[in-house]
Amino acid sequence: MKKIEINPITRLEGHGKIAIFLDDNGNVDDAFFQTVEFRGFEKFLQGMPMEEVPRTVSTVCGVCRGVHFTASMKASDGVFGVTPPPAGRKLRELFFNAHYVEDHSVILYALGFPDFVVGPEANPAERNVVGLINAVGAATGKEVLRRRSLAVKIFEMLGGKPNHPVAAIPGGWSKQLTEEERKQIEAWSEELVGLGELTLKVFDDVVLQNDTYMQLVTGDMYKVEVGYMGTVDDQDRITYYDGTQKVIDSQGAVVGTFKGKEYLDFISERVQPWTYLKFPYQKKLGAWKGIVEGPGTNIYSVGPLARMNVVKSMDTPKAQEHFEKFHATFGARPVHHILAYHWARAIELLNAAEKCLELSRDPEITSKETWNKPTSCPGEGVGIIEAPRGTLIHHYLTDGKGIVTDANLIVATTHNNAPINLAVKKAAKHFIKNGNVSQGMLNYVEMAFRPYDLCLACATHTVTGGQSPLEVEIFDSNGGLYKTLKNF
Amino acid sequence: MKKCVVIGIGNPYLQDDRAGVVVVEQLEQGGLACQTEVVYTVGFEVMDKVRGYERAIIVDACKLGNEPGSILDVSVDDIFTTHALVNSHAITLGTTLKTGYVCFPEEMPAEIRILLIEVKEIKEFTQQMSSEVERAVAEVVARIRGMVAAMT
Numbered sequence: 090m091k092k093i094e095i096n097p098i099t100r101l102e103g104h105g106k107i108a109i110f111l112d113d114n115g116n117v118d119d120a121f122f123q124t125v126e127f128r129g130f131e132k133f134l135q136g137m138p139m140e141e142v143p144r145t146v147s148t149v150c151g152v153c154r155g156v157h158f159t160a161s162m163k164a165s166d167g168v169f170g171v172t173p174p175p176a177g178r179k180l181r182e183l184f185f186n187a188h189y190v191e192d193h194s195v196i197l198y199a200l201g202f203p204d205f206v207v208g209p210e211a212n213p214a215e216r217n218v219v220g221l222i223n224a225v226g227a228a229t230g231k232e233v234l235r236r237r238s239l240a241v242k243i244f245e246m247l248g249g250k251p252n253h254p255v256a257a258i259p260g261g262w263s264k265q266l267t268e269e270e271r272k273q274i275e276a277w278s279e280e281l282v283g284l285g286e287l288t289l290k291v292f293d294d295v296v297l298q299n300d301t302y303m304q305l306v307t308g309d310m311y312k313v314e315v316g317y318m319g320t321v322d323d324q325d326r327i328t329y330y331d332g333t334q335k336v337i338d339s340q341g342a343v344v345g346t347f348k349g350k351e352y353l354d355f356i357s358e359r360v361q362p363w364t365y366l367k368f369p370y371q372k373k374l375g376a377w378k379g380i381v382e383g384p385g386t387n388i389y390s391v392g393p394l395a396r397m398n399v400v401k402s403m404d405t406p407k408a409q410e411h412f413e414k415f416h417a418t419f420g421a422r423p424v425h426h427i428l429a430y431h432w433a434r435a436i437e438l439l440n441a442a443e444k445c446l447e448l449s450r451d452p453e454i455t456s457k458e459t460w461n462k463p464t465s466c467p468g469e470g471v472g473i474i475e476a477p478r479g480t481l482i483h484h485y486l487t488d489g490k491g492i493v494t495d496a497n498l499i500v501a502t503t504h505n506n507a508p509i510n511l512a513v514k515k516a517a518k519h520f521i522k523n524g525n526v527s528q529g530m531l532n533y534v535e536m537a538f539r540p541y542d543l544c545l546a547c548a549t550h551t552v553t554g555g556q557s558p559l560e561v562e563i564f565d566s567n568g569g570l571y572k573t574l575k576n577f
Numbered sequence: 578m579k580k581c582v583v584i585g586i587g588n589p590y591l592q593d594d595r596a597g598v599v600v601v602e603q604l605e606q607g608g609l610a611c612q613t614e615v616v617y618t619v620g621f622e623v624m625d626k627v628r629g630y631e632r633a634i635i636v637d638a639c640k641l642g643n644e645p646g647s648i649l650d651v652s653v654d655d656i657f658t659t660h661a662l663v664n665s666h667a668i669t670l671g672t673t674l675k676t677g678y679v680c681f682p683e684e685m686p687a688e689i690r691i692l693l694i695e696v697k698e699i700k701e702f703t704q705q706m707s708s709e710v711e712r713a714v715a716e717v718v719a720r721i722r723g724m725v726a727a728m729t
Contacts, residue, residue, distance in 0.1 A: 133702045148588050148617060195621065199668055219672060222679055231680040238625045252617045 107534065109517045115524025120514035122506070122538060131496045139168045139470075139491040143257040146483070146498075154253050155188035155244065156476035157498075159330070160483040162257035167349070167470025168487050169463035171260035176456035180247060180262040182330045183274070183448040184254070185474070187243035189329060189441035190281050192477045193434050194237045196542050197288060201431040204539065205295050205302055209532050216532070225291070236284035239277040243445065246270060261460030271455050278446035282407070285439025289411055292435045297418075306428040307419070310519035311537060313511045314339045314382040314425045316371055316389035317398045318504065320475045321346075325401035327440065329475040335399045336371060339386055341423045344373050349471040352482055356499070366506045369499060380507045388507035391479025392541060393433035398423035405447065408440035427512055430540030434477075466491050476501055478542050505541045512537040581728050582612040582630045583721060586619060586637040586670070592703055593645075593696035593710040596717075597636040603718045611725045619670040624677040628684040632728060634721055635691045637670060638699070638710075645697035646709030648717060653678070653689055690724065692717050 112118040134142060142165065146157040159181065166172055173181065199218045207220045215223075222230035247264055248254025256264045266274075296302045305311060316339050320332040336344040336355055347355050359368040359377045370377055374387035381388070389395075397416070403409040415432060416422060448454060468491075472483040479501030486495040502509075516537035520530045585601030588594045601613050614626045619637070627633040639649065657671035670691070677685045694717060697707035706714070 130702075145590065148590050154617070195668075217672070218668070218676060219679065222676065227680055230676075234621060234624070234676070234680055237621065241622060241625060252622055 107513055107538075109513075109521070109534070111521070111524065115522070117514070117518040117521050120510070120517045120534075122509050122513050131498055134485075134493050134496045137493050139165050139485060139487050139493055140259055142485070142493065144253065144255055147253040153192075153476065153478070155185065155192070155248070156474060156478075156481055157483070158248075158254050158257060159185050159188075160472040160474045160476070160481045161485070162259075163331070163472030163474065164470035164483045164485050165257070165259040165472075167472070168466065168468060168485055168491060169259040169470075170465045170467045171461050171463040173261040174456075174458045174461055176265075176453050177261035177459040177461070178331075179448055179451055179454050180256075180264065180266060180459060183445060183454065184244060184247040184256075184262075185330050186441040186444040186448065187240045187247070187281075189477055190284065190438055190445065191237050191240035191244065193438040193441065194233065194240070194284060194288065196477065197292075197431060197434055197438070198233055200539055200542060201434070202291065202295070204532070204536055205299075206291075209305075209536060210527075229287075229291075233284065233287070236280050236287075239280055240284075240445075243274050243277055246274065258460060259463050263460070265457050265459050266455050268455055271449055275446065275449040278442065278449050281442035281445055282439065285435070285442040286407070288435045288438055292432060296432070305536075306432075307426055310516055310533075311428045311512070312425045313390070313427055313508050313515065314384075315386055315508050315511070316344065316374070317395035317423055318389050318391050318480055319396040319399035320473070320480065321400050322404065324404075326404040327396055327400040327402070327437075328404065329441070331474070334473060334480065336373070336389065337399055337423065338371070338374060339382065339423070339425075340384055341398070344371060349473065350469075350484070352471070352473065352484075352499075358499070358503075367503055368507050369504050370507070380510050382508075382511050388511075389504065390508045390541075391501050391504040392430060393437050393477075394424060394427065394430045394540070395479060396437070396475065397429075397433045403436070403440050405440050405443035407443055408436050411436045411439065427508075427537065427540045430542075437477075478502065479504055502541065502543045505543075509538050509541055509543070512541075578631045579612065579629055581632040581634070581725060582614060582627060583609065583634045583725070584614045584616060584623065584626055584636070586616055586623065586635065588617055590702050590704060592698045592701055593694075593706050594638045594699045595704065595706060596638045596694045596696070596710050596714055599706070599714050600636045600717050600721070603714070604721060607718075607722075609722070609725060610729050619673055620668050621673055621676070623670065624673050624681075627674070627686055627689065628677065628681055630686050631688075633686040633689045634724060635670070635689065636717060636721070637691070637693055638696045639693035640696050640699070641693070643695040644709075645695055645707060646713040647695040648713055648720075649693040649695070651691045651693060653691070656691065692720070 107122055109120045110118045143158045143161045146161050147154040203216045203221045206224045207216045249256045256262050316337055318336045320328055321335050322328040322332045333346050333348055335346050338344055355373055356369050357372040359370060361368060371387040371389055378387055403412045466489055468487045470485050474481050481501060482499040484497040485493055487493050513534060516534045520533045585597035587597040589598045598615050601615050605613055616622050653674045657675045694710055694713045697709050
């Protein structure tokens with residue numbers, strides 16, 4: 090048996106690797122996505138005052154800082170038994186939707202689009218954001234980056250800092266919005282809506298109008314039939330900040346809905362000895378059945394595609410038009426084609442921009458009543474949000490003074506762990522035949538996990554030598570090194 | 578264009594990775610005739626922070642195999658690699674700044690100095706840096722004061 094390793098995986102957060110095992114004929118026997126890094130944040134948080142947790146967990150990741158901040162902030166409401174007043178909640182939502190815009194735009198332009206715009210078999214040295222800008226033109230690149238920076242300005246204005254916000258307080262939001270600031274955010278939000286429309290046009294021009302790429306998007310090699318989980322509002326529409334979690338099986342049947350601590354009735358986590366990342370599964374559908382797809386499976390996905398599958402509709406008009414086009418293109422629901430994650434992400438970018446605009450025009454947003462002061466400490470809180478990459482759960486127990494005694498974090502990449510393994514194996518089987526392993530083929534395999542935009546929670550960003558972003562090692566059936574491929 | 582900005586990059590909870598943040602904190606405590614910023618990531622936020630300045634000084638931790646506490650003074654071209662880990666998470670500092678020069682040439686600083694401090698430990702969550710990096714931080718603080726004084 091030959092073994093192919095892609096280590097470290099290019100273009101994802103943290104350290105992981107893909108191991109592909111070939112049989113004696115050079116065809117794929119099995120494939121695994123492994124996480125070889127352990128962060129241990131849940132232990133680190135024990136002993137910390139709950140009100141300090143949002144500021145701390147925002148450093149779990151330099152990119153996902155707004156999501157851990159928001160989920161733990163919501164959990165802190167529960168710990169102190171208080172809910173924010175309407176203005177406090179709306180400021181949180183505005184902040185969170187701005188974060189969506191800047192995060193989704195980076196994912197799409199730095200991670201998803203290079204595979205299509207520059208080409209899946211292009212030199213890895215060109216298949217990146219600089220290559221993308223060279224392909225689409227500096228003027229377009231400039232416009233995208235300029236508009237994206239406006240979302241960061243909203244994030245900074247409301248959160249207090251550009252990267253790691255500080256405005257969370259149990260029961261509210263410490264930053265009150267002035268009328269002048271509201272007008273500024275409204276003007277910026279109009280430009281963000283334009284960014285969403287531009288992004289969907291790029292996707293339409295580059296992907297939807299390209300028959301070859303559409304074969305990839307709608308083909309079986311990037312199709313993973315699992316269940317889905319996402320959050321809906323009281324009208325079964327998409328929502329990111331707060332709502333009810335809805336779970337469907339691989340055929341689209343509703344398994345159930347839950348809120349808060351009830352997640353423990355729906356989700357179990359399986360530990361495997363070969364990776365630090367756990368494998369959540371739908372416990373309502375029975376005990377762990379393994380990493381399998383199709384009818385009867387109890388593994389599930391979260392994130393943009395999952396949200397498109399569980400919701401009845403979007404909650405803004407422009408995004409709704411694209412939502413309808415999305416489902417008309419694929420026909421049957423749920424959509425299992427994972428490259429559609431990128432399309433779903435672009436629709437959500439527009440949706441979040443529209444929400445920013447809507448919230449910035451809400452007269453209540455400038456109310457000075459942004460905080461309800463806590464008067465007790467029940468000592469338990471669960472914060473569940475739809476992070477850009479999928480459902481994020483923060484669950485805390487504290488003592489009577491609000492000091493954390495236990496914490497449980499289930500992040501999007503963990504929910505998606507089993508589907509990612511399935512996706513990698515499926516793509517590998519399709520593209521690697523008879524031992525023929527080209528650089529382009531390996532990128533096709535990597536394309537199977539990029540839609541999930543993995544975050545393995547490595548906040549480290551130190552400048553490294555940049556000497557081994559992608560290394561492929563092929564081992565023969567005796568375990569000896571057969572061939573090494575590098576992208577540098 | 579504004580005159581100059583000093584940007585410290587790092588995770589304040591991750592051992593020696595916090596070096597850039599501490600440098601800026603110490604510069605702010607002593608007063609500096611220059612704008613200062615702290616960011617915890619090397620994404621496009623860094624590009625946004627340097628746009629509009631004539632000169633920029635960036636301090637970050639590095640892991641290049643040198644002696645812990647070593648200080649490197651490099652340029653954007655020195656750390657830009659075309660094959661870089663360009664993504665929504667691990668986009669590199671070099672790629673961020675190079676993208677800025679491609680898209681916003683008229684707004685980017687004429688000069689960017691990047692001071693890198695070689696780390697010793699970055700695996701544990703602690704706010705205690707190694708002694709080697711602590712000494713390097715003091716050296717970088719002094720060096721930046723001199724650089725800023727020469728600019729103004």
